[in-house]
Amino acid sequence: MATPVNSPLHLFLPRWAxxxxxxxxxxxxxxxxxxxxxxxxxxxxxxxxxxxALLTAPLPLLVLQVVSTxxxxxxxxxxGETATQVLAASRRDVLxxxxxxxxxxxxxxxxxxxxxxxxxxxxxxxLGATVPLVAGLxxxxxxxxxxxxxxxxxxxxxxxxxxGAFGPAEAAPLLYLPAFALIGGLAPVAFLAAxxxxxxxxxxxxxxxxxxxxxxLLGLRFAARAVKHTRAHVHAGLRAAEQAxxxxxxxxxxxxxxxxxxxxxVPPEPxxxxxxxxxxxxxxxxxxxAALAATTFALIPSDAPAWTWFVTGCGFAFVAFSxxxxxxxxxxxxxxxxxxxxxxxxxxxxxxLGFGLxxxxxxxxGISVWQRQGATLLxxxxxxxxGWSWMANTWKRPVWIQRSAWLVYxxxxxxxxxxxx
Amino acid sequence: MTAILQAxxxxxxxxxxxxxxxxxxxxxxGQIVVVLGENGAGKSTLLRTLACELPLDARAGQLxxxxxxxxxxxxxxxxxxxxxxxxxxLAPALTPQEHxxxxxxxxxxxxxxxxxxxxxxxxALRIEGVLGRPVRxxxxxxxxxVALMLAFLSQTPLVLLDEPHxxxxxxxxxxxxxxIQQSRDAGTAFVLASHLAEATLAIADRALVLSKGxxxxxxxxxxxxxxxxxxxxxxAAVLQAMG
Numbered sequence: 006m007a008t009p010v011n012s013p014l015h016l017f018l019p020r021w022a023x024x025x026x027x028x029x030x031x032x033x034x035x036x037x038x039x040x041x042x043x044x045x046x047x048x049x050x051x052x053x054x055x056x057x058a059l060l061t062a063p064l065p066l067l068v069l070q071v072v073s074t075x076x077x078x079x080x081x082x083x084x085g086e087t088a089t090q091v092l093a094a095s096r097r098d099v100l101x102x103x104x105x106x107x108x109x110x111x112x113x114x115x116x117x118x119x120x121x122x123x124x125x126x127x128x129x130x131x132l133g134a135t136v137p138l139v140a141g142l143x144x145x146x147x148x149x150x151x152x153x154x155x156x157x158x159x160x161x162x163x164x165x166x167x168x169g170a171f172g173p174a175e176a177a178p179l180l181y182l183p184a185f186a187l188i189g190g191l192a193p194v195a196f197l198a199a200x201x202x203x204x205x206x207x208x209x210x211x212x213x214x215x216x217x218x219x220x221x222l223l224g225l226r227f228a229a230r231a232v233k234h235t236r237a238h239v240h241a242g243l244r245a246a247e248q249a250x251x252x253x254x255x256x257x258x259x260x261x262x263x264x265x266x267x268x269x270x271v272p273p274e275p276x277x278x279x280x281x282x283x284x285x286x287x288x289x290x291x292x293x294x295a296a297l298a299a300t301t302f303a304l305i306p307s308d309a310p311a312w313t314w315f316v317t318g319c320g321f322a323f324v325a326f327s328x329x330x331x332x333x334x335x336x337x338x339x340x341x342x343x344x345x346x347x348x349x350x351x352x353x354x355x356x357x358l359g360f361g362l363x364x365x366x367x368x369x370x371g372i373s374v375w376q377r378q379g380a381t382l383l384x385x386x387x388x389x390x391x392g393w394s395w396m397a398n399t400w401k402r403p404v405w406i407q408r409s410a411w412l413v414y415x416x417x418x419x420x421x422x423x424x425x426x
Numbered sequence: 427m428t429a430i431l432q433a434x435x436x437x438x439x440x441x442x443x444x445x446x447x448x449x450x451x452x453x454x455x456g457q458i459v460v461v462l463g464e465n466g467a468g469k470s471t472l473l474r475t476l477a478c479e480l481p482l483d484a485r486a487g488q489l490x491x492x493x494x495x496x497x498x499x500x501x502x503x504x505x506x507x508x509x510x511x512x513x514x515x516l517a518p519a520l521t522p523q524e525h526x527x528x529x530x531x532x533x534x535x536x537x538x539x540x541x542x543x544x545x546x547x548x549x550a551l552r553i554e555g556v557l558g559r560p561v562r563x564x565x566x567x568x569x570x571x572v573a574l575m576l577a578f579l580s581q582t583p584l585v586l587l588d589e590p591h592x593x594x595x596x597x598x599x600x601x602x603x604x605x606i607q608q609s610r611d612a613g614t615a616f617v618l619a620s621h622l623a624e625a626t627l628a629i630a631d632r633a634l635v636l637s638k639g640x641x642x643x644x645x646x647x648x649x650x651x652x653x654x655x656x657x658x659x660x661x662a663a664v665l666q667a668m669g
């Protein structure tokens with residue numbers, strides 16, 4: 006049976022959206038690569054590392070969303086889509102979005118390559134190693150949150166996936182493997198940065214010239230082994246999910262949808278949400294995007310480190326703060342109750358998860374104070390304001406709260422732009 | 427008339443609690459069956475079972491929908507029905523029109539015909555002005571009407587509606603009644619879970635009272651006709667059956 010591909014619920018966004026995203030991310034990568042080209046040689050590795058971390062930071066969230074239960078499965082099933090079609094759509098989604106997110110780092114890498122092989126040399130500051138560490142911590146907090154939300158206390162991984170509480174146990178790799186892969190990928194980068202800071206004399210230019218080659222070979226070998234060892238698990242997970250859906254037991258309330266349990270309800274999948282908003286506001290959205298792109302091109306080369314630190318702080322604060330706020334949103338209740346939690350454990354879970362999400366933000370804030378990085382602090386404040394304004398609508402808070410939050414975010418953004426200039 | 431639904435010995439349990447205890451039900455095309463019962467009697471569980479949303483095995487009964495064995499092929503059987511639950515799972519970020527587009531794609535409906543039909547149904551339910559707004563911006567009652575509209579547009583031979591009158595104003599409830607009757611005349615069969623005696627008398631070809639997992643009362647069209655114009659007497663009979 007042919008899968009209908011032009012339904013808005015099929016992918017939750019129009020067919021052209023992935024291609025538009027592909028172009029946007031390629032442009033972003035080229036812009037960042039351009040920025041790398043323009044900075045002095047001693048700043049290249051630092052900047053490259055920060056930009057790469059920025060690009061990879063949202064990946065765990067997106068990968069986990071697309072790999073697990075497809076979005077809006079219940080709605081789609083009500084409207085007549087079969088389980089097999091839902092799962093096939095999910096698989097295509099994974100491939101499509103993986104391609105989208107791979108293109109920006111590739112474009113940046115190609116653009117940023119320099120004849121002096123300066124990539125990754127002179128990781129001059131502790132901050133260079135901070136971004137990957139904070140990204141990893143955020144991810145760990147998120148995964149920790151999943152476990153806590155399932156039981157109201159620390160529990161084994163299988164308590165979250167499997168054991169009848171959270172879908173079939175075989176589906177666990179679908180949830181955790183992409184996240185662990187990212188942590189595995191970030192760890193060597195952070196390690197190298199730490200070594201450079203502690204013992205820079207160990208890493209001579211000759212070593213640096215060979216490192217990319219050795220790293221690429223080891224990476225390929227690691228990837229091949231990982232695929233070999235996990236393929237069976239992933240396949241079993243997909244089969245188990247398929248069977249769970251085929252029973253039609255899943256689509257009603259057996260399997261929670263990823264935006265509900267992962268992002269705790271709202272907002273559903275930021276990229277998809279933005280894509281739909283873009284589609285609805287055409288052609289205004291196209292003009293706004295062009296203006297944003299022009300601003301990005303104009304700003305990044307001016308003072309790239311300050312700008313990237315502002316964006317980093319803003320991003321982390323937004324994700325953490327909006328997630329903490331969403332714990333009180335109604336959909337989160339359904340998710341946690343369904344996960345087997347009750348009212349009191351849910352309260353405890355919310356508190357623990359709140360602390361877990363706050364750790365990376367506080368760490369980033371502490372380091373920025375220590376390093377006197379005003380741009381990061383500004384970004385953190387702007388991110389919290391953005392999270393508040395984003396959630397105020399869902400929360401049904403008074404309009405003035407939302408507007409005030411937007412105002413604070415706008416002021417922070419303008420200050421960052423002026424500062425970067 | 428040919429049967430669109432045949433259920434025999436349907437059983438569902440939540441833990442040790444038996445919700446459905448060996449129910450039999452046969453539904454012909456173009457027939458409207460209303461299931462009544464107390465809160466928690468198992469009406470929603472029955473509808474979910476008929477919609478193939480709850481697992482069924484051979485020990486839990488037999489279920490055939492449009493001559494498809496729903497125990498063995500729940501996916502295939504479910505293509506012949508649409509179930510609008512008490513809290514229908516609409517996608518909050520999408521508009522009703524986008525839900526309709528998805529319905530057309532998933533059920534392979536004729537887009538032009540569906541658009542024409544949409545205008546009629548939306549006008550009847552007075553929701554033609556909200557088709558372009560995201561569901562999350564709609565009131566609970568309006569969202570419920572959107573879900574009901576989707577059921578009428580689906581063109582499935584079997585429609586399962588859980589508390590369809592809940593949250594509807596008087597005018598909309600009357601419009602819903604007319605839409606159900608029109609669809610019934612076109613051959614669509616309905617199973618409705620409801621608490622409303624008057625609405626039941628107005629549209630039902632058969633009324634069943636569910637109590638303690640079993641049918642406590644079964645009234646066919648002739649028996650229901652005897653209650654016409656006397657909803658209180660009907661309510662008394664239903665209450666007596668509930669025990």
